[in-house]
Amino acid sequence: MEVLSRDQWEARAASHRARLAPYVDPHLARREAGMKHPVHDFLFGYYSQRPAQLMRWHPGAGVGLSDAPSYSSLKGYAGSPASVTADHVASQRVLVETLLRLLRATAARPAHLGCFGMHEWAMVYRAGSVGGTRHPQPLRLGAAATDTVVESHRIACSHFDAFRFFTPDAVPLNALSPAADDRPEFEQPGCLHGGMDLYKHAFRLTPMICSDLVADAFELAWDIRVLDMRAAPYDMTGVRLDPTGEEWTPVRVETPEGKRVYADLQRGFAERGQVIRHRLIAECDRLLTYRGTPKSASPADATLG
Template sequence: MTVLDLREANARDLEARAAAHRARLAPYVEPHLARRAAGEKHPVHDFLFTYYNHRPAQLLRWHPGLDASDPYVVGRRDRIRQVHELLAATAGRAGNFGCFGLHEWAMVHGSDENRHPMPLRLGAAATDRVTEDHRIACSHFDAFRFFTPSAVGFNTLSPGPGDRPAYEQPACLHGGMDLYKHAYRLSPMICSDLVADAFELAWEIRILDMRAAPYDMSGWTLDPTGEPWTPVPIETPEGKAEYVAAQRSFAERGAPIRAALIAACERLLA
């Protein structure tokens, strides 16, 4: 095989991987784009496209990654160090499997308005009592900052915007979803396959996050499967057990993604 043949074969391989990446993520991206064009919103499945600062077109674009000596990498080493510090600190900490997703309940405590266009499953008064009757230990600042003023004092922790490495822990659902954020912040320096892995994990975590939230989502479906929405009633022992089991599964699935991102940071900083 000649050098030209090798180059052509390599180009075909890269094109195939790029096509596979796009096909993998299109079932998530295309319904979102169709809803956006129609002026419709989905409180669960639009989250990864609206909360996170990574456009659908960027997500669909595949990159093989860059070498540590690439000028693009050299100019972003401060960002890489920040991501590495946070991920390494999180990986070295034990997970808290007793939060039960109460951050979403604390976000509506004592409020006349909901964060999402659905009624509360238990009603306002009973929802407030669930918040008040539990020990809340939210370690994730980007969840804690949305607590209502009346709920802030219920949290046993006080995470801030500048001390994430001191609080982040690997069982946190929002910490698991943020693996997607850390991955795309490293793009195109890392292979997009890792970004896709983190995105798909975040997608499933968001579903649990909202199933355990206090909202009545009757009539919603887990598209594209069409399965009916069912709540995880964390106010009951059975609901707590279901939540913890899913939380442990997500923590186990997130661990190798976090480890791969840590390794990628170390490679880029070498």
């Protein structure tokens, strides 16, 4: 087992916090002030990982931390040096196997890049008849023109957690019928929501994997969410984006040029996502054969299977 000195792991933990602070700190400041952001709050509200959990660095199973009492008390850790135990990894086997099936199935499919973000439009299709839209911002084209855009496109959303927010009138327009229990049959690497969910898959494996991978997945999810809302039907004029401060501009997917922009960005995210997806697959494979330090064993006995 690799063992990091206190100076080593504290430096890596500080680097992790510094990397994520430009994303997390503005969110915490807005939350303290009772303000909401129509783009950036999503990752902190929709997903269950709290900001403090995201900011805490973990080395992953197989790495020990010297002089780290603050880690010894955390779930999954034990011993001196503090490390994730084999008992904890074994207790997460069902989760690891489930994620591995989904990740492998998704990675094996080609990326489909022709959705043009219509899932967000389907969420507001004829929304006036079902109590209004999910966001307070007005529709960029107005209700009638937005409905026309939906009706003029083929809707083929493969991601259940997007599809489940379709309005009742939009549900039968979808060419696919994904459900909560059949994700491995539908997920594909071009899906923006599937790319964002890599962050969820990564943090669910905490503390068994290194937080550097979680941070990579978070940054990908952040960038994807920006495109997701730029291509959405909402008018967010005046909204500024963290951490750059640039003003939001729409990707007008109802136009040929907007479609080209969207598909190019989507392709780049799919490629970034596949790299992270394969890293998560490798970590899942490693965890399923992990024979690290049981709670009752000496750190000197630790091995990786």
